[in-house]
Amino acid sequence: MFVTYLRRELAGRRKQTAIVAIGMALAIALVIIVNAVSSGVQLAQSTVLASVYGVGTDITVSETPAAPTEGEAGANGPQNFDFGAEDGATTDGTTTVSQARLSVDRATTSFDSAALDTVSGIDNVTAAAATLSLSNTTFDGALPERSTTDTGTMPTGDDAAAGGTPPSGGPDGAGGSSFSVDSFTVLGLDPADEAVGPLSAVTLTDGRSLERSDAGTNVAVLDASYATTAELVVGDTVAIAGTDFTVVGLVTASSADAATASNVYIPLDVAQTLSGLDAQVTDIYVQAASSTDIDQIQTDIEAALPDSTVKTQADLASSVSGSLSSASDLVKNLGLWLSLIVLAAAFLIAILFTISGVTRRTREFGTLKAIGWSNGKIVRQVAGESLVQGLIGGVVGIAVGLIGILVINLVAPTLTAGSATTEAAGAMGGPGGGFGQAAVEATTSDIVLQVPVTLSVILIAVGLAVVGGLLAGAIGGWRASRLRPAEALRSIA
Amino acid sequence: MYQLTNVTKKYDQGKRSVTALNKVTLSIPDGQMVAIQGPTGGGKSTLLQMLGALDRPTEGTVELGTSNLSKLGDGPLGKIRAQEIGFVFQGFNLIPTLTAQENVETALAPLGIPAAERTARATAALASVGLGERGSHLPAELSGGQQQRVAIARALVKEPAVLLADEPTGNLDEQTRDEIMELLEGLWRDRGLTLIVVTHDSAVAKRAQRRLLIKQGVVKEIS
Structure with a gap:
């Protein structure tokens, strides 16, 4: 019914x-x-x-760079390439000089890697990885042999009237000079950390990725796009701060715009040694046990590392515009x-x-x-x-x-x-x-x-x-x- | 058998109280056909509601057999209505969306009767009122007389002891009125029902064994 x-x-x-x-x-x-x-x-x-920020990362920890005090260049100050009187090699009236430097990007600052242990010890942190974000800058110059250009005396009036000695040497043979600056980004990372951080956000396209056994060795993984531009393939060598690294693999970052994307990836300890930044890092990537733990982890990190800048996915989401x-x-x-x-x-x-x-x-x-x-x-x-x-x-x-x-x-x-x-x-x-x-x-x-x-x-x-x-x-x-x-x-x- | 003793029913209408029944004492033996007459507002329908276990008196007692209807709760009163009392209304009160057959079956639904038996009994009840072929029709597809026949079938399908009819022919023409009354009388005789009919119509009332006049809440026998 x-x-x-x-x-x-x-x-x-x-x-x-x-x-x-x-x-x-x-x-x-x-x-x-x-x-x-x-x-x-x-x-x-x-x-x-x-x-932009990498897969698997819930929180990023960095340190806001402090403005250099007056007269202080510091690690983030203006960078000079200084050459001594005997630097360079002279051939056929041309002196060539070259210098490479591996240093922290100007917009970032490094901090003690002990912070990684601090972060790893915080409740509900399942994984944390530290990286050292660097920039390798190479200065190459060709200039006329110093003996022909730097006599310490000025030409006399008679010499000038007579036409004097015309300039010679240099890359153009007429006393001219040529300089070039090459720069690419280098990311030092712990090869053992695959779950979180930059390596989790890349796709291997050739060769192999960095492995735990690569720590302390001069091996590098290159961004595939950079490798193409620089005409490098797996097995070639790439010079970083004047040291040759063997290219063992090529990767593609999820986005060229990614903050974690870099031209070259090398083991963290090697990057620290070459840059003179022993026991220093620039970023720590943190993975939380659960999304509900993120606020607690953020608070704990800020308390444990008061100088740090701690950003969560929510903070990052707020940066998305358009x-x-x-x-x-x-x-x-x-x-x-x-x-x-x-x-x-x-x-x-x-x-x-x-x-x-x-x-x-x-x-x-x-x-x-x-x-x-x-x-x-x-x-x-x-x-x-x-x-x-x-x-x-x-x-x-x-x-x-x-x-x-x-x-x-x-x-x-x-x-x-x-x-x-x-x-x-x-x-x-x-x-x-x-x-x-x-x-x-x-x-x-x-x-x-x-x-x-x-x-x-x-x-x-x-x-x-x-x-x-x-x-x-x-x-x-x-x-x-x-x-x-x-x-x-x-x-x- | 009905036994009403000093039954008074008052309704509150705003600030004043209206007495619909005033100390009514009345006995109706089983199997009797009774007509209740009286002017509008005299208390006919109220008396029928007391007899039909639809309402309780303000004072006094209403007994049906061994049950004191004035003391029972809603649940037991509902069971008594479901099992022992059949109703026929002036306006037929059929459910417009249900067919004639289904309308009749609604009376069996509270009794927990299986569907097949329900259908068979409803079909038989419709046949007994001369509507064996109209079971699938909706009320709107039936004439007034046919609708009242369906209502009578619904009232009788559960084989009640009492049939209460409130102006059962009030909406019908003379010919149909006579047909319906003949049907009711026939069923009353055949089944030994107690049939209580409230009516304005003297022609209907004259068919009853006993006639009662209710005026201003007071019941008198009409000889």
Whole structure:
């Protein structure tokens, strides 16, 4: 009887069923779409962040560079290449000089690697890796032989009048000079750390990656793009701070803009020795046991290392700008509130229609009570009808929501993501590069928004349909149960 | 057998109280056909509600067999209505979305009768009121007389001891009125029911074995 009555009621009151179901469907479809778009935007943000900051990293620890005091060059101050009187080699009237330096980028600063042990010892830190971000700058110069250009005397007036001795030597044979500056980034890292940090964010394309046994040896892994530009392959050697390193592998970073991407990767201990920065690092990458632990770890690190700058994924996410950020804000604010308002409206519509239905059916319920139907039986009937209306709305809503998601994925809107990164100077000393300087730059990338359909979204939709139906049914049923049969029959007499 | 003793029913209407029944004492033996007449607002429907276990008196007792209806809770009263009392209303009170067959079955739903038996009994009840072929029709597809026949079938399908009819012919023309009353009388005789009919219509009342007049909440026998 329950099913028959329910079926007949829903079929017989199609208009009410349709209105309640449509209201519920719209709300649920909106919730599904907003939820899915939110997931898509988060996914896009994660993609941007992963490409910029590396996979598996929840927290990064660095130290903000202090401004050098007056007259102090320091490690981060202006860098000079000084040559002594006897430096260089002279051939055919041309003296060539060359000097290479491996030093910390200007925008970063190094700190004691003991901080790694401190960070590793903090609760809920599952992995931590330290790196030393360096820049290798090579200065090469060719100038005329000093004996022909630097006699210590000025030409006399007679010599000048007679035309004197014309300049000679130098790369052009006429007393000229030529200088070149080559710069590329070098990242020193612990070859044993693969789970977190820069090595986890690269893909091996040739040869092998750094291995635990590489510690203390002069081996290097090159960024594939840099290797192509520098015409280097696996097995070649690359000079870093005047020391030859064997190229053992080529890798591709997830993004050329990645803060963790470098032209050359070498073992950390070797980098420290060559740069004269023993027991120094510039960054520590931290992986938390759970996303819920990140705040606690951040607080603990800041307490243990007061001079450090600790950034979490949330901090990093806030650095993402552009239309992706706008979409994120839109989803978080407008989308969320719109969903809640429409959902509340749908629930309200369902409740009001159910109450209105109960009021309209006063005689019906009064009659049923008169012939012996219990309150429970009538409440179940009303609640059942509302629940089914909610479920119909849920099914339609899921279908509409999925179609909406499909349309979004077919349209595939492109969002622009901007992120502030600390990027080393361009390799090869090209324009805008410049002697290992680093700068905070905004990098942008286009992300095609792909909205995922997850089981959780479907379950949320079904749950909302059930809750909406039950809520309306419970209120309507409660109202029906309060009808006294005599009053119900009298009210329509 | 009904036994009403000093039954008073008052309704609160705002600040004033209206007495619908005033110290009514009445006995109705099993198997009797009783007509209750009286002016509008005289207390007919209230008396029927007391007899039908739809309401409790403000004072006094209403007994049906061994059950004191004035003392029972909603649940037991519902069971008595489900098992022992059949109702026929002036407005038929059929559920518009259910077919005639399903409307009749609603009376059996509270009794926990299996679906197959429910269907068979409802079919038989419809046949007994001359609507054997109309079981699949919705109320809106039936005439007034046919709808009242369905209501009678619904009231009788559970084989109650008492049938209470509130103006059962009030919405029907004369010919249909007579048909319905003949049907009710026939069922009353065949089944040994206690049939209590509230009516304005003297032609209907005259068919009863016993006639009661209720005026201003007071019941008098009409000889």
